[in-house]
Structures are given as C-alpha cells and as structure tokens.
Amino acid sequence: MQYIPFKKAKRYLIIFGSLFTALNLNAQEKPTVEKNQFKINVLLPGVVYEHGLSEKNTLYSELSSGYGYRSNNFGEAFTFYPYINEQFRHYYNLEKRANKGKVTSHNSGGFVAMAAFYNFRSISTNDNFLETNSSLTIAPVWGFQRTYKGNFNLDLNMGIGYNMGKYDNDVVPVINFTLGWVIGK
Template identity: 30%
Template sequence: MRNFILLFGFLSTQLALAQFGKNCEVRQIKINMFHPGLEYEMSLGVNSTLDARVAYQFSLDPFVAEPIENYKLFPAITLQNRYYYNFDRRATSGRQIYGNSANYIAPSASVFFAGDDFTGDDIPRSTFATAGLVTGIQRSYNSGLSFSVDVGAAYYLGEFNGGIYPVFNLSIGWIVSEKRWCVGR
C-alpha cells in the first residue's frame, strides 16, 4: 500500500510538472466578426485547448427536405477540445505560434437555438445540436487579428430525421484579452 501511495504521488507530480512549458496560450478572448459573437479559448495541456464560442453561426437547416442546399444564421454555442499537432514543427522552422497559430483536430459540439433567423425564411421549430469531428487551422498575428477555419462531419440531433452532414466554420476577429505562455517564437 505504501508503494502504491508513493507511486501515485510520483506520477501526480510528473503530470503536474508536465503542464509547464506549454505551447498553448493559457487563455485568450476573441471577438468574432464573421460570426458575430465572443470566443474563449483556454489551455488544458501542453498542446490542447478548450474553445467555447457564443455567436450567430451559419448552419444547415435540418428541418427542410434538402438541408445541404439550405443554410441559415442561428444563435449558437459551440465547444471544441482542440489538439494542436504542429506547434513544434512551426516553432523549429521559425514560424510564429502566438495565439495558438497551428493546425488542430477537435471533437466539436454545437447547440443551435430556435426562434431567431436573419435570413427571412421560416423560423425553425425547435433547438437542434451537432456532434462530430473537425480539423482546422488557426492563425493569429501580433496586431491581434485572428482567424480559424475548420471542416469536418457531424451528426445532427433534434426533432427531425438525424443524419451526418458536413460542418464548416470560419472565424475572423481580434484577440482582445490574453494570458500568454508560449514557448517558441
């Protein structure tokens, strides 16, 4: 039992120390212009972050007969657990990693709320959600300008026949608050 406690203590210390020397920003807040809203990204580990976005976002309209051809702008909340896989390669080649400028893969979940639709068409009947996997790039500049693009596939859930459809997101905006802890350049 004593050896187990010592081993557990040693591994816990190693795990805690492994979180130092992060590549990711500790936290950053962005204002999005393309999808009007706010985005908060916080570091979870050496190369991973939790990204939360509250914004008006374009989405397929799953309530119509042909959802691929019908996009609408809905208020939404999106969560992504991003894993950035090329920080080291970018840093060693002299490229900037400020603002989590790297490529990522992420499980992604979104909830779209009914009732608001700026396209002038029929208002959707109820709230719906998506859950899937995306891959993307994020680039940030010293001026504070930041953009990210991700694509993937997600399962649409709600009061309709669910299905797997493509997911695409484009965010363009500015970093308004940050807590930096970048290694590299």
C-alpha cells in the same frame, strides 16, 4: 601575466562553446498553447474563450451567431440563429512551426478536435410558414488557427458530423470559420 598556448586555448574555447550551446538549447522553451485567450468574431458576431488544459490541448468555447437556409413543401427561408460551439482541441504542430521560425503565439497552429455545436431555434423565421428547431451536432474536425499582426485572428475547422434535431437526424458537413481579433497581449 601568463600566456595559454594556442592549442590549449582552442580546446577551452571549444569546450566553453559546446557547453554554452548545450545550455542554450535546453533553456529554449517548447511552444505551448495560451493558458487563457479571448477573441471577438466579426464575421459571425460572437465571442470565444480558449483555455489551455496542457501544453498542446485546449477547451474552446464559442457563443456566436449563424446563418442558414431551410426549405420544405411550403417554401424556403434564410435563418439566423445563435449557437454554442464547444471543442476539445489538440494542437499537433506547434514545435514544427517553431523550428521553422513560424509564429505559434495565440495558438497559431494546426489542430484536430472533437466538436459539439448546439444551434438554438432560429430567431428570424415565421413558424407558421417554416418551423425551425434547435439541434445538436457532434463532429470530429480538423482545422488551423493563425493570429497575425495587430492580433488579427483567422480560425477555420471542418469535418463530418452527426446532427440530431427534433424530427430528424442526419450526417452533415461541418464548417466553422471565424474572423476577428484576440483581446489582450
């Protein structure tokens, strides 16, 4: 059996350790968005499908229900209406979250998005008393999404948008908050 001198062994260990570290760092995957993600909303009953388009971009599609308040010269009423929410999302901080040891699975991160909300006519008001019509709102939004243990999901986004209705157009605040569960893995 041949012995390697201590200095030589130390050099080999340093070289081997450096090579192993470099290979390990390169082998670590960058965090990316989920390719396909389904969610169920319980706060405002509905369903969501989010499709990963690239490492940091998704197309978010939501069919849900909303609640509102309307008033005119004849009175006021609360409304209940179905809506569709489409967003092109860009998740900007997945790597930063991963480097801090925070969760990035199920698209847990901050995002900016261009959103389009289509609100259908209210199904809960009397048109003889207070007419409600469908409308379209386009808005840039900022938000975040988190998925916790048990796939419990929280999603909040907000911005300022432009609402186009049958009789009027307005600049409006946009807030979308969902609470529910990710279905699947």
